[in-house]
Amino acid sequence: MATKLEKPLKREISIKGEAFVVTLAPEGFKLVGKGRRKGLEIAWADLVSGEAALARALSASITGDLHLEAAARNVGHKPARPRRRAR
Numbered sequence: 001m002a003t004k005l006e007k008p009l010k011r012e013i014s015i016k017g018e019a020f021v022v023t024l025a026p027e028g029f030k031l032v033g034k035g036r037r038k039g040l041e042i043a044w045a046d047l048v049s050g051e052a053a054l055a056r057a058l059s060a061s062i063t064g065d066l067h068l069e070a071a072a073r074n075v076g077h078k079p080a081r082p083r084r085r086a087r
Contacts, residue, residue, distance in 0.1 A: 008025040012034065019034035028047070032039030046052040 005024060005026055008023050010021055010023045013020050013022055020039075021032050021034055023030045023032070028041060028043035028045075030039055030041040042052045046055075
């Protein structure tokens with residue numbers, strides 16, 4: 001039997017060498033660049049109904065790009081700036 005998801009669960013992942021945080025919550029999931037607040041957020045109901053895939057395909061057809069930063073630009077978010085290197 002699987003454990004019921006009752007509160008948000010955060011995990012760090014690496015995609016193409018960049019760090020991201022995935023948050024699984026009862027309402028849906030969110031993918032955000034590490035150290036950022038804004039990112040991609042999808043409700044479980046939208047994912048199950050296919051609306052999330054439709055919105056993603058529309059976004060990709062408009063921009064011609066499937067990257068996280070391009071998707072963020074399409075929903076009014078600024079792309080992540082490169083971090084400054086410590087000396």
